[in-house]
Amino acid sequence: MMSRSATRVIRSVAVYAQGSPGYFSTATAGTIASESTSARILNGSGGIFRGVNPGKVSERAAVTWIRLPGMGARNASTVALDAKEQKEEKVETGSAGGVAAGGGGSDEKAIVSYWGISPGKVTKEDGSEWRWSCFRPWETYKANVEIDLEKHHVPVTFLDKVALWTVKSLRYPTDLFFQRRYGCRAMMLETVAAVPGMVGGMLLHFKSLRRFEHSGGWIKALLEEAENERMHLMTFMEVAKPKWYERALVFAVQGVFFNAYFLGYLVSPKFAHRVTGYLEEEAIHSYTEFLKELDEGRIENVPAPAIAVDYWRLPQDATLRDVVVVVRADEAHHRDVNHFASDIHYQGHELKESPAPLGYH
Missing domain, CATH: 1.20.1260.140 (Alternative oxidase)
Known part of the structure; x- marks a missing residue:
C-alpha cells in the first residue's frame, strides 16, 4: 500500500503535467531568454530535462528539485557554476569574531571557533614565529648536565x-x-x-x-x-x-x-x-x-x-x-x-x- 507522502508527490506530478507549476521550478541566476526557455528546460521533448539546448540556456541556471520521499532523500539543490566559482572560498572571519589565521594571502585553512577562541600567535625573543604547538617558549630550559650521574640508592628494605x-x-x-x-x-x-x-x-x-x-x-x-x-x-x-x-x-x-x-x-x-x-x-x-x-x-x-x-x-x-x-x-x-x-x-x-x-x- 502506498504511503501518503508518495501519493502526494504523484498527485503533484499529475498536476504539473496539466500545466501547473507543481514541485518543479527553475530560477535563473544569469540571463535566460524568456519563460519559454524555462519551459523548454522542463518540458523538453520526450520528458523532463531531455533535449536541453546548452546554447540557449545560461550556465548559471539554478534548478531546485525533489526526490521521492520513499527513497529517503531530502530536498536538495544543485547549482551549475563556472569552474572558478567552484573553488573553495577562504574563511576570513568567524561568527564570534574569530579571525582566520594565516592572513595576508596565505593559503592555510583557518579553524574558526564559534566560542570566539582563536589560537594566539607566539613568537621567540627575536620576534620570529614559534613553530611548535606541543610546547611553548616558557616551558623550555637549559638542562643541568653537571648533575651527579653515579648516585645509586642501595636497597635496604x-x-x-x-x-x-x-x-x-x-x-x-x-x-x-x-x-x-x-x-x-x-x-x-x-x-x-x-x-x-x-x-x-x-x-x-x-x-x-x-x-x-x-x-x-x-x-x-x-x-x-x-x-x-x-x-x-x-x-x-x-x-x-x-x-x-x-x-x-x-x-x-x-x-x-x-x-x-x-x-x-x-x-x-x-x-x-x-x-x-x-x-x-x-x-x-x-x-x-x-x-x-x-x-x-x-x-x-x-x-x-x-x-x-x-x-x-x-x-x-x-x-x-x-x-x-x-x-x-x-x-x-x-x-x-x-x-x-x-x-x-x-x-x-x-x-x-x-x-x-x-x-x-
Whole structure:
C-alpha cells in the first residue's frame, strides 16, 4: 500500500503535467531568454530535462528539485557554476569574531571557533614565529648536565630489593630485543618512562579532590615529569623511525606497564616511586652506552632535531650527542625526585608534607 507522502508527490506530478507549476521550478541566476526557455528546460521533448539546448540556456541556471520521499532523500539543490566559482572560498572571519589565521594571502585553512577562541600567535625573543604547538617558549630550559650521574640508592628494605629486582628483570628482554640499536631503545624507553609521572599525578589529583586537601605541589611535579619524558619521545621519533612491530610492542608494553604500575601505586606509593627511581637509573646507564656508541663512531652523530634545539635551548649547531647528554641529565633529575618521594613515604609522611621540587629538570 502506498504511503501518503508518495501519493502526494504523484498527485503533484499529475498536476504539473496539466500545466501547473507543481514541485518543479527553475530560477535563473544569469540571463535566460524568456519563460519559454524555462519551459523548454522542463518540458523538453520526450520528458523532463531531455533535449536541453546548452546554447540557449545560461550556465548559471539554478534548478531546485525533489526526490521521492520513499527513497529517503531530502530536498536538495544543485547549482551549475563556472569552474572558478567552484573553488573553495577562504574563511576570513568567524561568527564570534574569530579571525582566520594565516592572513595576508596565505593559503592555510583557518579553524574558526564559534566560542570566539582563536589560537594566539607566539613568537621567540627575536620576534620570529614559534613553530611548535606541543610546547611553548616558557616551558623550555637549559638542562643541568653537571648533575651527579653515579648516585645509586642501595636497597635496604625488602620492598627496595623487590623494586630493584623488578627493574633488573625488565632489562634482559630489552637488551635481547634492541641489542645495540640505542635510538630505537631510547624510543621504547621513553614510552614507558612517561607512564609513572602521569599515573602518580592522576592518583594524587583524585586524592586531593576526595580529601579536600592540597598536594604540596606534587601533582604538578609528577605531571611535569611525564611531560618531560614525552618530549624525550617526540625528540627521538625524529632520530629513530620505528618499524611496525616496534610500534606494536609499544602498545603491548604500555598496556601492561600502565595497569601494573597503577595497581602498584594504589597498594604502595613508596614501592612505586622506588621502582621509578631504579628505572631512571637504568635509563642513565642506557644513555651512557648510547654516548659511547656515538663517540666511537658506530652511530652517526647527526645534527640535533629542531625540536630538541628549541626545547633545551641548544645551540643551532648542536648534534645528536648534545641531545643525549641533556636527556641523560633529565633522567638523573627524575631519579632523584622519585627516590626522594619514596624516602618521604618510608619516613611515615605524605608527599604533601614536603614541598615538591617543581622545575627540577
